[in-house]
Each structure stands twice: as structure tokens, then as C-alpha cells.
Amino acid sequence: MNLFGLEWFNPGFLLLLPLALLPWFNHNLDKTVAWVNLVPVDPLSRFFNIGLKVLSTLVIAALVLALAGPSQPEQKVERIGEGAEIVLLLDRSRSMDDPFAVKHQAAAVSVGGDNSKRNVARDYLTEFVRNRPDDRFGFVFFSTKSVNLLPLTYDKEVVLATINANSLGKGLSDTNMAEALLSSAEMFEGQAYRGSRIVLLVSDGGQLLSEEAKEQISRLYKEMNLSIYWIYLKSNQAMTLEESDEDSLLWVDIPERKLHNFFKSIGVPYRAFEAGSLEAFAEALAEIDRQHYQTLIVEETLPHEPKTDALLWLALLAVLLLAASHLYTFWGVRKAHE
Amino acid sequence: MRLSYQKRITLTAIIMTVALILVMAALWMPHIKRDVKIMDALFVIDITDSMNVEDATLNGDKVSRLTWAKEFTRRAFLDMPCGAHAGLAIFSEARSLILMNPVEVCASYHDLTQMLNKFDPHMAWARSSEVSKAVYTAIRQAKEIEPEPTIVFVTDGHESPPINESLFPRFDGKPGEIHGVIVGVGGEDLLPIPKTNEEGEIEGFWDVNDVMHQDVYASLRADTNMNVPQARTEHLSSQKKSHLRTLADRVGFEFVSSPTKPGKLVDVISKVSETRPQTIDYDLYAWFAGIALALILLVYLPYGWFIRTDD
Numbered sequence: 001m002n003l004f005g006l007e008w009f010n011p012g013f014l015l016l017l018p019l020a021l022l023p024w025f026n027h028n029l030d031k032t033v034a035w036v037n038l039v040p041v042d043p044l045s046r047f048f049n050i051g052l053k054v055l056s057t058l059v060i061a062a063l064v065l066a067l068a069g070p071s072q073p074e075q076k077v078e079r080i081g082e083g084a085e086i087v088l089l090l091d092r093s094r095s096m097d098d099p100f101a102v103k104h105q106a107a108a109v110s111v112g113g114d115n116s117k118r119n120v121a122r123d124y125l126t127e128f129v130r131n132r133p134d135d136r137f138g139f140v141f142f143s144t145k146s147v148n149l150l151p152l153t154y155d156k157e158v159v160l161a162t163i164n165a166n167s168l169g170k171g172l173s174d175t176n177m178a179e180a181l182l183s184s185a186e187m188f189e190g191q192a193y194r195g196s197r198i199v200l201l202v203s204d205g206g207q208l209l210s211e212e213a214k215e216q217i218s219r220l221y222k223e224m225n226l227s228i229y230w231i232y233l234k235s236n237q238a239m240t241l242e243e244s245d246e247d248s249l250l251w252v253d254i255p256e257r258k259l260h261n262f263f264k265s266i267g268v269p270y271r272a273f274e275a276g277s278l279e280a281f282a283e284a285l286a287e288i289d290r291q292h293y294q295t296l297i298v299e300e301t302l303p304h305e306p307k308t309d310a311l312l313w314l315a316l317l318a319v320l321l322l323a324a325s326h327l328y329t330f331w332g333v334r335k336a337h338e
Numbered sequence: 339m340r341l342s343y344q345k346r347i348t349l350t351a352i353i354m355t356v357a358l359i360l361v362m363a364a365l366w367m368p369h370i371k372r373d374v375k376i377m378d379a380l381f382v383i384d385i386t387d388s389m390n391v392e393d394a395t396l397n398g399d400k401v402s403r404l405t406w407a408k409e410f411t412r413r414a415f416l417d418m419p420c421g422a423h424a425g426l427a428i429f430s431e432a433r434s435l436i437l438m439n440p441v442e443v444c445a446s447y448h449d450l451t452q453m454l455n456k457f458d459p460h461m462a463w464a465r466s467s468e469v470s471k472a473v474y475t476a477i478r479q480a481k482e483i484e485p486e487p488t489i490v491f492v493t494d495g496h497e498s499p500p501i502n503e504s505l506f507p508r509f510d511g512k513p514g515e516i517h518g519v520i521v522g523v524g525g526e527d528l529l530p531i532p533k534t535n536e537e538g539e540i541e542g543f544w545d546v547n548d549v550m551h552q553d554v555y556a557s558l559r560a561d562t563n564m565n566v567p568q569a570r571t572e573h574l575s576s577q578k579k580s581h582l583r584t585l586a587d588r589v590g591f592e593f594v595s596s597p598t599k600p601g602k603l604v605d606v607i608s609k610v611s612e613t614r615p616q617t618i619d620y621d622l623y624a625w626f627a628g629i630a631l632a633l634i635l636l637v638y639l640p641y642g643w644f645i646r647t648d649d
Contacts, residue, residue, distance in 0.1 A: 010624075022638040056638065059357075063631040066364075067624055141437065144463045145538060147456050149437060150449065158449040161425065161439040168436045168479045172463055308623060309365065316361045319630070323354035330351035333344055 002073070006307065009069030016064045023056035052325060055318045062315035072305040081298030083134030084196035085152055087184040088163070090121060091203035092142055094171040098204075100233060100278070117233045120281065121202050122167040128285045129159055134298050136194075138187045139163075144174045146183035152191070154299065177206070177259075178213035185220040194297040197226050200288070204233040206259035218266035227269035231284050232256065234276040241272050350637050357630040364626035372620040375613035376421040378440045378485055381411050382476050384493035384523075385428045385459055386467035388575040390532040390540060391494070393525035394596070403523045404459070407492040410521075412451050413600035414490075414607075420444035421616050425487060426453055427476065429469075430462035434476035440487050460538015467498040470507050470585050477516045477589060488611040489518035489591070490603075495578030496524075496531075502553035503584065514590030517610045521603065522595040524577035531575050544573045 003011065096118040129137060137159040139150035150162050184199045199221075209217070221228070232241060241260040263270045273284030341349070385404060394406035401409075415424055423440035438453055476489050501507065530543040551570045579595055586593035592610050597603045 019635060022635065022640070026638055026640045056634070060631065060634060060638075063361075063627050063634070066627050067631065069624075141456075141461065143461065145460050147458075147461050149453055149456055151452050153449050153452075155441075155446055155449050157441050158438065158446045161441045162437065162453075164439045165425070165427075165436040168439075168482055169433065169475060172435075174463060312361060312365045312623065312627065315627070315630075316358070316365060319354065319358045319361050319634075323351075323358045326347070326351040326354045330347050333347045337344060 005073075006070040007073045009071065011068055013064055013068035016067075017061060020057045020061040020064065022060070023053045048325075052322065055322050059315050059318040059322060062311045062318065066308045066311040066315065070307045070311075072307060076299050078297050078299050080295055081134035082295060083132055083136075083298065084198050085136045085138075085188070085191075085194060086198045086200050087138040087140060087152070087187050088125065088159075089140050089142060089180055089184050089199060089201040089203075090125075090163070090166050091175060091201075091205070092118070092166060092172050093175040093203075093205070094173055095204055095235070096121070096233075097171045098235070116167075117204050118167045118171065120278065121231075121233070122163055124281050124285055125163050125202070126160055128289065129156060129163065131289060136298075138184075140180055140183045140187070142175055142177075142180040143172045144176055146176065146179040148183050148187050152187060175207075177203075178209045178217065181217050182213070182220065185217070185224050185226060188224045188226070192297075193225065195295060197224065198288075199226055199228050201228065201230045202233070203230070204235055206254070206256035208255050208258060209262065214262060214266075218268075221266060221268045225268075228263050228271075229288055230260070230263065230270075230272045231281065232260075232272060232274050233281070234274055241274055353633045353637055357633050360626045360630035360633070364623040364630070367622055367626065369619040369621050371617050373615040373617055374419065374421060375608070376419060376423070376616045377608050377611035377613045378423040378425075378483075378487040379418070379490050379607050379611070380425040380427055380436065380440060380476070380480055380483070380487040381414075382427040382429050382434045382472070382489060382491045382493075383407050383411065383454075383457055384467070384469070384472075384491075385430055385457055385462050386496070386498070387459060387462075387465065387534055387544070388467060388494050388496035388498070388531045389523075390459060390534070391524065391529050391575050393527070393529055393576075394523050403494050404457070407521075407523055408454055408457060410523075410597070410600060410603070411454060411490075411492065414603055415443050415447055415450055417601045417604045418443045418607075421618065423487070424450060425483070426450065426457075427479075428457055428461060429472040429476070429491075429493065431464035431466050432468035432471040432475075434472045434479065434491075436476075436479055436483075439483055458538065459534045459540075462534070462538070465534070467496055468501075468507070469493055469495055469497050469581075470501065470509075470588075473518075473520070473585060473589060473591075474507070474509055474511070477511050477518070480516045481511075485614060486516060486612075488607055489516060490521060490607060491518060491591070492521045492523060493582070494524035494575060495520075495522060495582040495585070496575045497578070497581065498572065499550040500553055500572050502556035503581075505553055505555050506584070506588065509588055511589070513588065516589075517612065518589065518591040519603070519606050519610060520582050520586045520591050520593045521597065522577045522579055522582050522593065524575065524596075526576055528571055528574035528576045531573060546570055546573045549573045 097116050099115050100117040100120045136152045136154050138152040139162045141147040141149035153159065188197055241257060260272055275281035275284055389404040390402050392400050392402045394401055394403045396406050396409055418424060422443050424443045425440035426438045427434045427436040473491055476491060480487055480489055532540040533542055533544045535541045549572045551572045583593045592606055594603060594606055
């Protein structure tokens, strides 16, 4: 519950607050005298009397408030950090179940277990996310339809849990890259520009995009100021995204190359990393890691801060004076009775 | 009972001294370690077409089963003790797809609900709904997660294509190996199922001739007692309680039909889960401060209203 700008853990205790007035309404500690006029007028003792009541009220109120458990609610503060906002676009298609970076055809058709492309991608991305404390990550669900599954967040545990979940079970039969690319851009819609924005695509294949999709993508990416990084998990070691003279006829016209050329043509910062081996994959991520330490406004959540100690200190001070005064009274009364 | 002035002064002095010590203890007593039992749960939400039927009750209103499932899951997160973990998955076609492994519910509540809000029928990658197989895949995948979560499968139990009870899909695992709860959602009456198109938008209803009405395998079998013509009602949907109960028995899950209180569901989850202890720092300040307060109040209670204290 929120009250007075503080969060109260046990707000029910606040109902006990009126008890703090008790000291003003009773005469438990008064000495009955035969005739009131016998008591001399003594301003000093009047002062002490009121002072003791104030202290008692204070100690009761402070203890009640401490029991109600106030704390400063979580606060979001902005600070300047170094990092980027990264939308992860992880291919969850069937082909990602195949083993990564095999040298010969026979191994390529076996179903990859621990070294499937999906598992390899998970391992390296986990490492990458862990190393980037100030980055904000988002995650796009990439299937027949795309959904901005996890809006940009600083919560690393959540990002890692989502990356890990991505490697479970079999891949999906159908993925739609154009949709996924558009969804990634939409992730930044309505967000204040904080600094470097990256769409990080990790896939083992490309797709042909319709003219309409291409037009939309290039418009949105420019508008949103996005960079594209594509970690391309090669299924064939020799194939390159760039055309070369030694090209096999088989891969002259493949979708990967078309996608690569499209990314190059839209005029946004773009880099492709062709990962043909674990080292190349690690190197690609390390390279992105180096590149993106730009200044960025980072939102940080300060955990909520209990305020009970301050109240207990107040109670301690009050009860210390009270105890001292009552011990002194006790000593005085005993002396008088001796 | 009447206390003399001298006794009252003595008692007050003692109480104040004890209260002083208690407040000091409240401030400086080190935290003690205490074990709390926490659980790991994986919520699997059915997002197939039949979940769009509006026959679930939420706050007195009729809402779609999916809306109910999402809202109930969100409230269940709130009722789980801090330290417990929750993950999210969706079910469509014949499999469960895990989208977030279990994370701590209190710290990550915001992101959990963000993701949960995104769940809707157009995430479905196919237009079939094979509940039992989806439960099996959820179990298989849960085994890969460390520590193994309890599965909370929220569904109406509508199988499409239908399955004949005697030709239940085979379950390879050991019943009870992974713990779980099947949460049934939906009403008793057969209602038409909204049909979603490619874009995931609702376009009319499934027609009687759009769907299969009999188990494909059963219709191939010669033993005719399986092939008695049945009412053609598979285009309509209600909560399939008996089917879900059978399924729950088969995999060793609990079955809860349309729970009304999220807290109750969390109790069931915690009952079936292998809870694991987690050590937390426990601050005893509340006890010390509480006792100190009670003692001080003893001094100031208005005894005078009930008994005469003068002497």
C-alpha cells in the first residue's frame, strides 16, 4: 500500500497509531495527594511532565510506524551509461536444429544435439548478454507471425530465461522474416531515443522479401535510426554472402545473398558476420561488443529502501530518555520511602 | 487488584528499561537465516481457437477463455511467494512452446506480465489443437530445465482433430515424473468456436463441416464398435472435464476445473511441486519492536476507567 509517498509492508499496523495519545489520557503514574492545593506550583515539573508525555507519544508512534514497515518505493533514475538497445531476432526454424559448422555433408543431415545451431546461438548469446550490463534487450518471437514478445528491458534474468527457452524443443516449421524485421523496428516505436539501437539477427538462412515488405522495412529502419547486425550461421563453409569468383553455381542466387544485398542497399548501418565456426561466432559477438559502447541514457531501478531503521532510532532515543527519567523517579521514590 | 504508587513506579522503570533493550535489539540484532519453501512453475497457456469462446467468468463478466487464462495467471504470479519462479509457454497445434524459462516472480513480475499480455491467437502457428500431445511435449521440455518446473497447463481440453478415448496418444514418460496441474477453463455448454484467419483475426465461426468429428485412426479401424456414428458437435466447444481428468491421471497431474481464487491454485501448485528450500535473511526487528510496544502500552493503558488506582 502506498501512503505519504512511501510503501507500507503491513499497513494494518497504522490503525494502532491513535494509541500514541494514550499517555495524555491517564493518570497511572500520578501520585494522589490529599489536597491539590498542597502541591506547590512548579513550572519546571510542569515542563518535565509535558516533556515525558511527548516522549511517550513519540516512542509509541515510532514503534507503530516501524511495525507498519515503511519503505521508499522503487525508483527509476536515469544515468549516463555506455551500451546499446538491442532487439534479438533469433531464428527458431527447424533448420536451426541442425548441427553447427560441420565440414561434410553426412554430418549436416544428422540432428544436432548439444551442438545444434540453436544451442550454439544460445550459449554465445548468453555470454554476450552477461557481458553487457548497461544494455537493454528486447526479444521478438519469430514464427509464422511475429510478436514483440519481450519489450525492451534491463532485467538480464528475464532476457537470459527467454534466450534459454528459445533453445528448448524442436524448431518451428514456418518462419516469416519480413514480419520479424518489422516487429523488431516496432519495438522502438514511441520510445525516447537513448542512443545506439541495434537489431541483432541470428539466423542460418535468408528469405526473399516482397517489394512491399522491403519498402516498409527500409522506411521504418531509417526512421527509427536502427543498425542491423546479422550473424549468419553458415550451413556450408565455402559459401559467402558476398559474391566471389569461385562461387558455386548452387549459391549464386540464394535468398541469403539477396537479403544481404537488400540490407546493404537501405542505407542504415549494417554489418554481416558470417559465422562458419565457433571461433567466428565468438569473434562476431566480440566485434559487436567492441563497437557498441556508445554513450546512452540508461534507466536504472533503485531497489526499494526500508525506512524502519530511522524510526527505530527515534524510538530508541525517546525510550532512552524515558527509561532514564523513570529509573530516576524510581530511585527518588525509594529514597523517600526509606 | 490495586497497585501501590511505589509498585507502579517500580514496574514502569523495569518496563522502560526492558523496552530500551528491546528497541536496541530491534536495531542491532543480526538477521537470522531462515528457509522458505519455493516452487518453480511453468505456465502453459492454450492459445488455440477454442480459447476465444466467451464463456469464462471474470469479476462477474463473461470473457473469453484466453482472457481469463491470462488474467488468472497474472493473479497467480501475485499470489506466489517471492523467491518462487515462474516461466511462460504457449500451446498451439500439437506442442507446447516455451517462451521464457522460470524467473523469480517478484523481481521479474513486470516483464512476466508484459510477455503474458502479448499472448494471443495470432501467435498460433497452425490451426489444430491437440491438447494431450501438447501436455506431453511440455513434460518433455520441462525435463530439460534445471530445476525441473511444475507444469501449470491452462486449457479448455478441446481436442481438434478429436481423439477417441480408446486411442489416446501414447505417453512415453513416467506418470508423475514431472509434476503438474491442469487448469480447466470454459463453461458447461457447447458453444460455437470463433474462427481465426491467417492474420489471427476472428472471422465468423467454425462450421460443422469445417472440422473433423471423429478420430482419424478410429475411423480407419475395422472394429466397428469404435465407429458408431456420433453427434457431430466437434465444431462446438465446452470445457472437456472428463477428458482433462483422464489426461491428468495419465501423466500424474492434478486437475482443477475453473478455479475461482488464484491463491487456491497456488496452493495446489505448491502441494504438487517438489518445493525447494531457499535461505532468506529474516529480520527479527518486528518481534522486538512489537514486544517493546506492547510493554510500553501496558504502562499507559487507561486502567483508571475500570479500577481505582488511587492511594
